[in-house]
Amino acid sequence: MRTKINLISTKEMxxxxxxxGWIKSVRTSKKFSFLALNDGSCFNSLxxxxxxxxxxxxxxxxxxxxxxxxxxxxxIVQSPGKEQSIELMAQDITVIGKCDPETYxxxxxxxxxxxxxxxxxxxxxxNTFGAIARVRNALSFATHQFxxxxxxxxxxxxxxxxxxxxxxxxxxKVTTLDLENPPKTDKNNSEETFNVTDxxxxxxxxxxxxxxxxQLEGEAYACALSNIYxxxxxxxxxNSNTSRHLAEFWMIEPEMAFADLNDNMDYAEEYIxxxxxxxLEKCPQDMKFFNRYIxxxxxxxxxxxxxxxxxxxEYTKAIxxxxxxxxxxxxxxxxxxxxxxxxxxxxxxxxFKKPVxxxxxxxxxxxxxxxxxxxxxxxxxxxxxxxxxxxxIGGSQREExxxxxxxxxxxxxxxxxxxxxxxxxxxxxxxxHAGFGLGFERLIQFATGMENIRDVxxxxxxxxxxxx
Ligand code: 4AD
Ligand code: MG
Numbered sequence: 001m002r003t004k005i006n007l008i009s010t011k012e013m014x015x016x017x018x019x020x021g022w023i024k025s026v027r028t029s030k031k032f033s034f035l036a037l038n039d040g041s042c043f044n045s046l047x048x049x050x051x052x053x054x055x056x057x058x059x060x061x062x063x064x065x066x067x068x069x070x071x072x073x074x075x076i077v078q079s080p081g082k083e084q085s086i087e088l089m090a091q092d093i094t095v096i097g098k099c100d101p102e103t104y105x106x107x108x109x110x111x112x113x114x115x116x117x118x119x120x121x122x123x124x125x126x127n128t129f130g131a132i133a134r135v136r137n138a139l140s141f142a143t144h145q146f147x148x149x150x151x152x153x154x155x156x157x158x159x160x161x162x163x164x165x166x167x168x169x170x171x172x173k174v175t176t177l178d179l180e181n182p183p184k185t186d187k188n189n190s191e192e193t194f195n196v197t198d199x200x201x202x203x204x205x206x207x208x209x210x211x212x213x214x215q216l217e218g219e220a221y222a223c224a225l226s227n228i229y230x231x232x233x234x235x236x237x238x239n240s241n242t243s244r245h246l247a248e249f250w251m252i253e254p255e256m257a258f259a260d261l262n263d264n265m266d267y268a269e270e271y272i273x274x275x276x277x278x279x280l281e282k283c284p285q286d287m288k289f290f291n292r293y294i295x296x297x298x299x300x301x302x303x304x305x306x307x308x309x310x311x312x313x314e315y316t317k318a319i320x321x322x323x324x325x326x327x328x329x330x331x332x333x334x335x336x337x338x339x340x341x342x343x344x345x346x347x348x349x350x351x352f353k354k355p356v357x358x359x360x361x362x363x364x365x366x367x368x369x370x371x372x373x374x375x376x377x378x379x380x381x382x383x384x385x386x387x388x389x390x391x392x393i394g395g396s397q398r399e400e401x402x403x404x405x406x407x408x409x410x411x412x413x414x415x416x417x418x419x420x421x422x423x424x425x426x427x428x429x430x431x432x433h434a435g436f437g438l439g440f441e442r443l444i445q446f447a448t449g450m451e452n453i454r455d456v457x458x459x460x461x462x463x464x465x466x467x468x
Pocket of ligand 1: 214215245392436440
């Protein structure tokens, strides 16, 4: 039986165990050779001690290079070293896969994250990316546990869709048409005839896209099952080459029936805190690593986030604060324009020094489905802003009044026919409801201090890059 390294403790003292993994480093002294063996189950490697008097020592040691995969049986003994309390005294070593040290791209030295992105198939073997993978896993689990404990149902919303949820036109098209030679048809308006692609000949007999959000379908299920959440991949064809944007990212979207904007803010705050707490408890070695090598002070910062209330502030108030800040921003502050990342970061990093929930945004800069406030100017939207990342959550109370929603769709020139089913949710047993979307990779950035979003997802997709 093989034992995973994370399960070995001083309880196993003097027992014979078999472990498997990849060699991180090799060091040889007069009497012994030492391997650091890692199997990904935890941050720490197991120290393997090989007596140089072992039979066939020379033959074996010549194959034991960084990156090689091995199976080792031996006895767990107390370690005289400072770094670890136990080690494994090898009795039998099998090299499963050799690794040529001359050509192996992962050398001992610290590689840049840019370089590691080019070898995304090998980077999970590094300390940083192994830790990221375990943090991703822990935060996924925490997400399900949080919502399941609260009685939310996990709903699988479709990946292929005919509706643009955010109305931003940043969707990837899904088609089986021959792009070299698409079928054409004539389309008339009152003055002209256009020759356009004939989507009635396409697979779904209409234009379809990769979803930017599961929200609209999530609403349908919330309006039957009360509280639901989605957790799936979403796609945006925005040409944003920033450290916070991906073309493919994962989003968690809870949707609550019989809920308003305040309930939404409460859930958002509680969910983020729950995730961070879970992470600090379940991944202490990984978090210690991020705290030491990626972002000094990280753990204290996260504990502060967990232990103090988020600031809640109306958009209008935020504009006043920004105007009075005396700071020179690249983008001008004006009521009615969207906040830029520099503004968001000023509010959360410099002014309040904690997460900020901004709410009641001007209706012009927000999506069509957000509930109109009585002032006629703002909608019941909310964004959660955090240090280092900016917007981590976007959400709102939804417009549940059929006539108000229809009017809004007319104003924003959305084709109501495309959204007929969404409108029916307001026609039959409509309820006040609210929800939000959390960008999973941005949560991981926040939780680990990693600067670039491309380094917190296994195989990042961004403009010009889909290499693996
Ligand atoms: O603010 P957004 O666009 O909101 C929605 O999609 C709503 N339908 C959510 C809802 O109410 N159910 O996106 C939500 C979050 C953002 O706050 C951000 O964290 C993340 O998704 N996000 C991205 N993350 C990585 N790369 C991108 N290109 C992202 N765009 C949005
Ligand atoms: Mg947003």
